[in-house]
Amino acid sequence: MAKTILIRILFLLLISSYTQVQSTEEGFVSINISDKGLDFVKELLINGVVSSLIPLQLPQIEKSVQIPVVGKVRMVLSNITLYRVNVSSSIVKPGDTGIAIVASGATANLSMDWKYTYSTWLIPIAVSDKGSASVLVEGLDVGLTLGLKNQRGTLNLTLLECGCYVRDICIKLKGGASWLYQGLLDAFEGNIASAVEDAVSKKIREGVMKLDSALQSLPKEVPIDNVAALNVTFVNDPVLSNSSVDLEINGLFSAKGEIIASNHRHKNLRASVSSKDPDNMIGISLHENVLNSALLVYFNADLMHWIVDKIPDQALLNTARWRYVVPQLYKLYPNDDLKLNISVSSPPIIKVENEGIHGTVHSDVTLDVLDTGDVIPVVCI
């Protein structure tokens, strides 16, 4: 147990590659998502939207056209399916209003069935024909702006703006007297383009709502083990700068199911340890209170003592080995085994200063003699 706590604390210390002093409000852990991190999230988002988009069934399109002499021509496009989207370039940019994501010059492939009927006084029977067609959408531009706010400790993601614009569309017919109807079908380009635009915008709206509810369902407290839990409540609104997004979470450890004493909240200038590498996707800064809250929880849970009764040179843990150094001990307890009882007597304190991390640990070490079944404390250091 003691070992795992030490490893955990070491891990916390290792994340810190240098220290800095900063003043912020209430969060004790700051997360700085760099442009690299944002790019990564953007790729995930786009891939998510694209894979939720396909295959996408668009509503059937019908059109009746009155053609002089020929009469009324009725055309129906059905089973219009968007089955492939290729987003080749996209950017993400945090700004004052929100996080803007723009994907431009994407291409999309659609397939559809077409049907065509008309009747005229020239021929007594109705004429009809049908076939399939492939549609290539070129220059599909999509832009959206996401708002990110803190709402009672969770992040609220909203779609502030969303636009989708199809620049160019190309329909190729297969089957039927295709060559004859190609011209007529081209009249549908506008309809198909707006159907694609509507469908893509709708999917993005749905995707953002799903992402928002995923954020809403994030826990506010993460259990670390059966002793401690980490408070991951978001504090303050995210700060969107030119190329990064900064989030703050409370970040304090508390005993499971317990609300931490508020005297931990110093809102003055605070020191913190942080990892910052321009190549990182995410930079994390920890305030010293995070480390201290962890130590306090484990101290209060009575987990900071160790009994040393096995060492590589086991003979050292016997009074016989010390008979010439401490003859009185050997005289009182000849050839008895020894053990060390190390207890941390008050919560350790970690201070983060500009030059580094300083820790203060007050501990009691007791030397116990195991004499015929009794444990006798003999030395207290």
Ligand SMILES: *[C@@H]1O[C@H](CO)[C@@H](O)[C@H](O)[C@H]1NC(C)=O
């Ligand atoms: C976050 O990191 C970026 C660069 O990676 C930096 O410009 C920005 O100031 C950082 N924000 C904070 C609050 O440290």
Ligand SMILES: *[C@@H]1O[C@H](CO)[C@@H](O)[C@H](O)[C@H]1NC(C)=O
């Ligand atoms: C719709 O089109 C797909 C291929 O594009 C085809 O496999 C499917 O059978 C069609 N569905 C209907 C109802 O015609």
Ligand SMILES: *[C@@H]1O[C@H](CO)[C@@H](O)[C@H](O)[C@H]1NC(C)=O
């Ligand atoms: C997507 O488009 C780009 C260029 O527009 C092309 O290089 C790439 O191969 C395409 N990807 C797929 C899967 O078709």
Ligand SMILES: *[C@@H]1O[C@H](CO)[C@@H](O)[C@H](O)[C@H]1NC(C)=O
């Ligand atoms: C999509 O359309 C383009 C252009 O017509 C074509 O080159 C490409 O093979 C199509 N992709 C698929 C998967 O059918």
Ligand SMILES: *[C@@H]1O[C@H](CO)[C@@H](O)[C@H](O)[C@H]1NC(C)=O
């Ligand atoms: C998120 O914020 C928007 C507007 O700011 C609000 O309409 C919506 O109800 C909020 N969502 C939640 C889950 O509170």
Ligand SMILES: *[C@@H]1O[C@H](CO)[C@@H](O)[C@H](O)[C@H]1NC(C)=O
């Ligand atoms: C934003 O980034 C541009 C270059 O991308 C830079 O010229 C500008 O000074 C930056 N603004 C701020 C407020 O950092």
Ligand SMILES: *[C@@H]1O[C@H](CO)[C@@H](O)[C@H](O)[C@H]1NC(C)=O
């Ligand atoms: C977690 O942090 C939030 C914000 O600082 C605070 O309001 C809440 O009481 C904390 N929860 C616990 C269990 O300490």
Ligand SMILES: *[C@@H]1O[C@H](CO)[C@@H](O)[C@H](O)[C@H]1NC(C)=O
């Ligand atoms: C170790 O020492 C502490 C006080 O220093 C004492 O409470 C505890 O009982 C001791 N443990 C053993 C196993 O002797």
